Amino acid sequence: MDRTAFLTKLTDALGLDNPGLSETSPLGEGIWDSFALLGAIALVDQELGLAVTAAELQGCATAGDLLTLLEQRKASESAGS
């Protein structure tokens, strides 16, 4: 997964203004309103074919943590298939 490209798409999906998300951007309560959760779940499904839960998204402290979670989930799925 291209982490930088995904962060750009995630910034759009969450409706955030520039400069957008970086690996160290915090993903706190101010980020995750219902529209942001819907946007992120749809983006992860579209780009990676993964189903993530709202709780998983909200459990990530930073955008980098979310990327790592998604990479781990993708690797786990690939190993299992």
Add this chain to the structure above:
Amino acid sequence: MKQLRAAIRAISSYLPTGRLTNDDLAREYGDWDAAKILDKTGIATRGIAAPEECASDLGVAAAQRLFESGACRPDEVDFLLFCTQSPDYFLPTTACLVQDRLGLRRDCGALDFNLGCSGFVYGLGLAKGLIESGAAASVLLITAETYSKFIHPRDRSVRAIFGDGAAATLVAGVASEADLLGPFVFGTDGRGAHNLIVPVGGMRRRPSPQDAIATEREGGNWRSDSNLFMNGPEILSFTLSAVPKAVRSLLEAWHRPIDDVDYFVFHQANKFMLEKLRAKLGIADEKFWLSLESCGNTVSATIPIGLEGALAQGRIRSGSSVMLVGFGVGYSWAAAIATIA
């Protein structure tokens, strides 16, 4: 060789005259504007049943329109299927009340079934079984819902989405060599039951004074446990996973490719979800019904309302193969191919 096959013969819908517009919502919730609600949900206004107006009233009005259209007479109906999750009473069965109000025969079968967004497709499956087994020649399927009665006025997460409404669909036998209704696929995953629920009011949790007290929940929304709760992100996640699988299973059962489907009418949940599903399935925009603007998500009535609209606009014609997919509360889903006779 021609056999008697069940087919959709006519559809009429009814929305209550009470309306809830985006301007109304924007006035009540200061930080929302009407254009943003329309952009996110695809909904401009919703029908809202009056306090004394129940699912039976909406269903009777839809059925009366069907009879007035000349599609059939009340005395020609052999079986009434009534789908709702907001019945008039725990008992008696709402279908029995509707049989009397519509003047259906007393040797007419009538039953309620409790399903939400998948209810219309399930109802078509039940109607097909009744007709092709010879138990009934004409089935009146009424899908009627008044979710607004479950919704707390300060819970905008669901208030912006759901509208009340009903549809009456006549399913009857037609002599045909090919199936006109089917194949069907059905699915259930009760692990998601808590993600779209009215927790209090049934026998599991009887209402108490405490249960009527609303408290502030996630996103600044207010509700009590007697109100409707929907975990929107979890419902989206379920939908994006379950619906494409159901579509693939249906196409396998149909033995034809997706390009052979002339038109798609999915449950009209909300614009965002439908656009994601359409993109994921690679369905052309012009073959996909998306119209919630004037009614919102009317639960089990969205698919027949969509079919009625698509027929009126000429998007569906005689001989069209239409894929119908319902999905939501339960979790429950169902998909079918309907060939318009």
